[in-house]
Amino acid sequence: MANSDIWLDSLITKTPQEGRALAIIMARKTIGAIQTDPEKRKQMRPEYADATALLISSAQVVAIEFQTIAQANTY
Amino acid sequence: MANSDIWLDSLITKTPQEGRALAIIMARKTIGAIQTDPEKRKQMRPEYADATALLISSAQVVAIEFQTIAQANTY
């Protein structure tokens, strides 16, 4: 990972809604960590044929990440 | 996210059925947060070829969200 910045100090958030936002960040950071080549990430964008399916799959990743965050916060 | 309104104050709901409704809202809000362009969201709608698969995938997202809500509420 080229980007070695600390972006995840803690799973604790002030509100559940901030937890949702964190879940989306976590999902996006994973994509960036797996496919590190920005050129290839750009090529992938216009795949709109399966776009709805991709959105729903992404929502599933976010749901799992949020479950982890909710447990950490005992919301 | 253009919409910065607070929509998730708490995971606690009065009844399990309200928890189901919240799970569906959570799943929808994620879609809106990932694909923020309403024009593109509209283009995606008529993909009915895989519609049943998409519905089932959506139901899976809702099931995961609800699991989180149920744990928060110790239903």
Added chain:
Amino acid sequence: MANSDIWLDSLITKTPQEGRALAIIMARKTIGAIQTDPEKRKQMRPEYADATALLISSAQVVAIEFQTIAQANTY
């Protein structure tokens, strides 16, 4: 959701098998809540090409719902 009837008072069931039945109801109710147009639901039915995949995906949703129910009941 047009149907505002209370259908989920509690996740508690008398037996694990009733919990399975509830898990299937929960999965179906989600489908009905996402795709509210009965005409469109009907159009989707005859997609038998991927039917086995769809059945297995559905079984996955049921498995997640049942996991939630089992936790609520401490079976």
Added chain:
Amino acid sequence: MANSDIWLDSLITKTPQEGRALAIIMARKTIGAIQTDPEKRKQMRPEYADATALLISSAQVVAIEFQTIAQANTY
């Protein structure tokens, strides 16, 4: 469900391996409960094109069911 026999009295099993067997039964019973028409179930069988994908999806369902069983048994 035509078959109203009691098949799931308890999630408790004597050994983890019996828990695996139960997880497979639970996954199969769900398929039978969703697609109740045996004629249609038979038609679906020969879809070997995606057979590996279907097997892996099935294994995922079994993994989730087993997770529930393992929690019930505190293996």
Added chain:
Amino acid sequence: MANSDIWLDSLITKTPQEGRALAIIMARKTIGAIQTDPEKRKQMRPEYADATALLISSAQVVAIEFQTIAQANTY
């Protein structure tokens, strides 16, 4: 299942890495239990078109199995 050997006495492993190995065994044993015909299992192998997708799906099954093992071991 033709093979009635005991292969899963316990979910407890000495190290997390042995837990990973067990998770892979559990996933494979499920495949063998669902598709018992070795001839058909062989036919499925050369589906390399979706091979990356299948590998990732398999990794997901392993991740779920490992989650169960980790809980049993309180790693």
Added chain:
Amino acid sequence: MANSDIWLDSLITKTPQEGRALAIIMARKTIGAIQTDPEKRKQMRPEYADATALLISSAQVVAIEFQTIAQANTY
């Protein structure tokens, strides 16, 4: 698995972000353990048609692995 090195001594990490990195390693090690032939792994790489879907699927595996790590660490 040709590589019998110990790579997973513990699920405990100093920070949640290190937990994320471990989750990605765990997902990758599983791929290497299932498809042990490096030649075949290389052939799979250029499947960019479904690349976005594959990335999202991978993110899902990472999310599940991280959930396990977060539980072990009680983040």
